[in-house]
Amino acid sequence: MGKVKVLAFSVSLDGFGAGPGQDLDNPLGIRGGEVHAWSVTTAAFRKLHGSEGGREGVDSAFIARSFENVGAWVMGRNMFGPIRGPWPDHSWEGWWGEEPPFHVPVFVLTHYARPTLAMSGGTTFYFVTDGARVALERAKEAARGKDVRIGGGVATVREYLAADAIDEVHLAFAPVMLGTGEPLFAGIDLPKLGLTVAQATAGEEAFHVVLRR
């Protein structure tokens, strides 16, 4: 039986998963990019996105590991592509390009229905309007015994944490203080949810903490 995991989730030292003022130009919010900088510079990230180069090492290994044994994803609509309101056009394929790096079924939480979207390389986006519980059920079924990975944004992760649906969380603390933004932990008591620190490892540009039940 697979697990439900939040992996390679970037957070600032003061607990923000995204900066303030998120909009189409700043989908991660102001200074949110600094929180994620550690990941996009890794060799594993670049390889996943069809590029070469990048840094090898601990950070890169955590990125590579975050794609292993994943049978399906659930993500918030803004991770598919940050468009507000109804879909303007069903031909728009999100911002992951023709061959997204997922290569498995991806269930996108949204209030606006649209047809299933099959991309190159095995990624199929399903748009789920029945809420987070249904999306996770469908993802578990689609994962066929492998893990379900919960993607961003912060609100999506918080929803599944609050629902006590997460078996493992890998947080990457970036050496950045945001001061304000979208908090990951506020009102979420991870130990109470049975999630305790199983591993704490310093990477080159982030501090990695794995919590498990």
Added chain:
Amino acid sequence: MGKVKVLAFSVSLDGFGAGPGQDLDNPLGIRGGEVHAWSVTTAAFRKLHGSEGGREGVDSAFIARSFENVGAWVMGRNMFGPIRGPWPDHSWEGWWGEEPPFHVPVFVLTHYARPTLAMSGGTTFYFVTDGARVALERAKEAARGKDVRIGGGVATVREYLAADAIDEVHLAFAPVMLGTGEPLFAGIDLPKLGLTVAQATAGEEAFHVVLRR
């Protein structure tokens, strides 16, 4: 001119400087001891308290450094000794023993006056009932050009941060999630105060982050 510094301040990964339920038996709150465990096991901590042994390494070096060039301390009353209400007896000398590890003037924030208390080894406790601003002014004067170190607890540090009085903060993130407790960052915007990450270093049992103006 000396700086005003918060040094070797322990915090959980979810931003708590102490656990919930702080009382005389649990001055650091429930599980608060886990947040501070990295420090008390170091060789530098043991040496400061007149013991031998302990771990050498990065954590220990940060503890040793936190006592260098300190000309005076300011601390909350609970760091002197967690007694509620008026002092029961002025002969009680806090919980740092006959020769406290400070060896400089220490200004204790309290609502209850009591006479100055001179201890062995150069530590003198002054009990300040005129508030945090006055205590810091007196500490700066007493430090004679060296640094003033702001001790715990969390409320004391938050008060000086909110007053924009801090030049440097060294936080030691322990690989622990508390879930609940006394938050260090809530409502405190460190970047807005001009404090940004100058150094991030993995120790053996804590992840050290130094913020400076």
